[in-house]
Amino acid sequence: MEKIKYSKFIAFFGLVFIWLLLIGRGGGSGFFGQINFIDEGQFLAWINQMMNGKLIYRDIYVQYGPLMVFPIYFLFQIFEPTVFILKTWQVLDAFIAFIVAFIVLRRFGVRSKLFYFVILSLIIIPGLSFRIWIGVLVILIAHFGYIKKSNKLLFLTGLLVPSLLFYSIDIGLFVLITLIVFLIINLITTKKISNSLKTFSFVLGGFFISLSGFIFIFQSQGWFIHYVSTTIAFSESIAGNNLPNGMGLPKVNLPIDFQNPLTFLKAMLSLEMLFYVSLFSIIYFLFLSIAGAIVRKDSRLYYLSFLISFYALLVFVSIVGRSGHYFAIVPFVIVVGAFFVSQIISSKEKIFGKSIKLLFLILFIAYTTRHISIFRFSIIPDFRNISFEKVERVYPFYTTEEQAYQIFTLQNYFSEAKEQIYILSNSPALYFLISQSNSTKYDLPLLAGSIEKRYDLVSQLKENPPSYIIEDTKAWAVDGVDDAVRMPEVFEFVEQNYKEHDYVANYKIYVLDEASDKKGSVE
């Protein structure tokens, strides 16, 4: 691949950043689009609780690592607390992830036309997330540290791993496992084991220094133990049958209709099939990387592709049971796939004839363009539906007219008193948007899914009865399970102790039934 000038780099990344900030991916950008009341909403709710003086993990049920929450919290403290800050932070997230993918592609030496095609795809297809690609960055640093024999980089790898663990426990563990595999491969293939151990002792050193530093800081704030217990319990639940949300592996229906071969093609390009195509691509890349590392002269790139594929496979295993998240894998398939396609295309060996080159190129382009086509309608936000009115706690982000109306209505409804409320549906963003405080520690109700947590939630509602309970009548039944089915005890409690008071926008407002309108006496 030809060298690109530094100024071109700056211009290129500048353009990408501006694109992400203004246009974004999948219909969302830093300024325009929808607010995701669940995924983004939970961050807003947590920070809202923290700003109300509650202690994270002890008083707030947070399933993510502290390093995922605190940066936004600090930004909210520094700037005005608004959705715009969160959106901008997400743009930055995506931008950093994009840079990591860019570095990997450069490292892989992907041929230029293919390179630009891949870059364009990665901008359009949502899936390139900082949470996952920060792991790739650490693997990349370890890789560079190892091949350049740079103890500093290896030490840096060690320093970063605990950060990952405190950012996202699963990603931290996947990176740790990948690095252990890296170590094992080295122990097997190195001439002198002692050299390999010496090299990795720098990683270990960095790891322990960073880990102890974090633990010291977190414990001094008094929530570390709560974080550990919450994280272990949550990890246990999402690895087993008791995950809060999710669904089984998709079934591929293969219509055998010889009169209409298009149905077959349709099935092959269906989302369900793409899920498996992505899985198999990653597994094939893993085996091809092993073969390449053994047979090819420049085995280092194959080592890297092996590590990234291995890491991607771990990420894939983590989404078994949550198949809707499979888009997280797509960028891996595109980036590592681009490496293999590029290797094949540039190969001058007789075995890789034109037919082979064409076959792999078509498969790669078909896979990528199919994913682009899935998002073809949301590449550019639909400005016709955007409300350009200033919405408090949202501005300068402009959301859709429907959401703006909902927020306005509720903000007006709760404009006077600062109340303890509870939002029955999975819309935690509302706590922040209407500046009200949650009377329980569960902002996203579905996370209180286990039986003990459901009763814990009811117990908190009894102990600290909210003045209002809000139910979104148009709430999404997450993964096909209605909230009333998911948390019968909570709904039963509301039914027994609260009465319907009002109906605004699409929200039902409940207030405490007078018969039991006395704090602590609810049954």
Place this chain on the structure above:
Amino acid sequence: MIKVFTGIIIALVLLLYVRGWVYFPSDILNLFPIFNPGDKPIPHNTLVSDPLTQFEPWRILVKQQILSGQFPLWNPYNAGGVPLFANAQSAVLFPLNFLYYVLPLGISLNLIAIIKTVLLFTFTLLYLKSLKLKEHSVFVGSTVITFSAFPIVWNLWPHSNVFLFLPLFLYLVEKTVATKKSIFIWHFLLSVTACIAIFGGHYETLLHIIILVFIYSFYRLRNLAKFLRVSLFLFLGVLLASVQVLPFLEYFFNSLVIGERVHSQGLYLPIESFVLNLIPFILGAPHIAFYKSISPLTNFQESIGGYTSVGVFVLAIAGGIVLFKKVNAVAFWLANAIFFTMLSYKIWPVGLLLELPLVSQAQNGRFSAIAAFAIVMMFVYLVENINLLPKLFFRSAYKLITTTLLLGITLVLLVYNISSLIVLPSHPFVPILIDHLAYIILSTSLLIIALFLVLRNGFNKLLLTLLIIGILSQSAFLLINYIPLTSVRVYYPSNEITTKLQSLSRGPVLEIGNPSIIPNINLTYGIDHAQNYDAIEVGKYARAFNDAFEERNHWSKVEDVNANSLRKFGISYLISDYNLNYVKQDLQNNIYRILPLQEEVYEFEFTPNHRNLTGVRVLPANYNRQNDCTFKLEILDQRKSQVFVSQEKKCSEFLDKMYKTVDLPTTILDVDSVYLLRIRSSNASERNAIGLWGDSNRPYAALLFDEGNKEYVELLKTENATLLEVPYSYLVDYVGEYELLLQSATKFVYRVESQYSGEFVLKKTNYPGWEVSLDSKQIDHDDKSPFIKFDVPSGEHIVVIKYVPATFIAGAALSFLTFLLLGIYLVRNLLGYEGFVKTLLSKRKDVTSKIRHISSRKLFMSILVTFLSQATLFFLINRSSIELFQPEYYLVVNWFSVNGSSIYSDYLKTFLYFLSVPISLLVGMIFLLWKR
């Protein structure tokens, strides 16, 4: 040969499956009155009950838990809950048991037993071959060891899981002696073998064989560094099995066994049982018509463990004496045979070793199996070195044959005419013993003759077959039906009591009087039991239970109870041979002798303590047969002029040593008068009579009076048992209200509410690993209590009680680290820098140049083949409904619980998808490299 052999095994397993026969002693249940109202046959062999009461129920529970997506850590059904995985004998991770988890019962039970035998044969074959012995010696030795008594009689026990690795260990040691270049493979296999042997589940047997392995290693390696290396890899094997070892150690040190087992019974063989090596059925055997244990301290199963066959034993000793100076190995094995025999019989001075800690608590009588192995090795060396026998043997071969034959025939004639020389008792066993003696003498003579012929003419197929048949006639043929084949129809059958209990809400059952749903067969019915049956028990719970229920009978079953003790343990149901609401008046309660009930009439004079006589309880003996005589019981006045009540029963209803309550129509007696109880049989004869246990002249008898007590609620009354409910007996003691929200093997979730703070007692076993959290905050619980007991403040709370065994987690981590270490060691040596990769890298040019010659078209086609293979495998997996895991419970309401699905099945499918890739690549690769 191997194909034919495999074919025979598969055909045998399938035949048994189709016919519905399993190699399993289900018929032992016929011993128990609730399973046998009197119409079931006598069990074939009552000594093989442990597989029925322990190993099989555990395996069933393990299978259930695995298939519901749980790791089988805890048995929630017995004695308030006991460790399941930590109980090594459950052998959860023993590879052969995996067959049990996935195959139908009718196949797995037979297949596992056969595979164990085949593996022992194969491992012995490997070991003997590694000694560079002649083919016939190898074959003879493998056959003798495989069909010696220990592996046969203990086949269904975890003991044989471990024993089969003895020859493999010796083989691996032998390989480390012989190999110079690839020694790492044998070291690695030593660790893996040690690990699997530990997973086998019987540490006593492992201790026994490992002592021999160390002695053997020291003898063969003769180099301290090499010996230490072998020891190191054995130790790494232990570390590899840490996941099993650490939880077991925790269980062991928290068990009742510490310091108590050694006092309970003799843990070595009484010297008189040595005679079984020469006359195995001297006092009969449990699987033939007559059996009596040679000593109260042992039984046939234990004392036959050192038996190989009379001929092998005699010849090995004779050969050992003749050859020990000429062949070093014979001297070594002779020394071992003596050493281990002295250990098993605790003969001074070697026997002093049995006083060592831990060793003193092991069943050391089973060292006899190691001694037997040494004896077989001496026999193998005798066969191998037959040409080294003194010339005398060669010259006078025919004379010796004639002498042996004559001696044998004389002895047989003598045996058959012994009654003319001495007065023999007229016991029906005597003719059987005489036949057995004659059989042993003749077969030993023939065996000696066969060996002499070999000595004279050398080995040929005919003589080898003769020799093998001679040996087997004294071992396998005698013990072949030791464990019976039974119909799957009688595999834990239901009865009225089990069906009733299954229909009731869950709660522990306690057996009173007779054994009925004995622990741990309750597991097969999903019924909780207040007791457990294991070699080791959880100390705190078992001690508290023993203190609360001190009065035990000859079955060690609780004989008498009071409601307070029952409520203390939350016992909900009682199964008793009589209604416990009745008042019992013992007339005579000693039971040390069987009193025959043939022509005898037993009479008791008694003054009743109560008025309403409703039954009489006796303790019969049936002489291990079904009798069709009539048992008659009468109540008369003192002068025998008036019969107040009379009852007749068929003798077949009277089971051996099982209390029988003879129900009577309620008879009003006068508490101031004297009455007579008369027991007799009207039509009994010598071979058709029962007996009654009692003292020297009066049988055990107790009167039962119905005085209107209703302490227990009668739920069901059958011919032989009464099922009662204990009112106001709860699993939880708590001052306020509580609601059980969820219960699983390792988790309880309660919602509790009270105006007052107070103790919450969950009457489940308090064992390390059980944690309590109150409103998601972990709290301490009373460490000293046998139950899980903790304080709950006033108000409403959510209490979660769950089992999180730290030793299991630590063990799993240690096992994983050791696995990594050994894996790196192996792969590095095998494929890594020193091995395959280095070679491949050096030949990279050759490889690439070879690949270059393959045409692009061929590669294209092979890619298509890979794709087709992949697509086929994908659709097969995707369309298959692999729902291997059926969750027992869901803690949440989510897509999986709504659809009754399991994420573990998805993980399994993902794993299969992963496997399909290398398979498809292999198919494509084969196509690519296929020259045609």
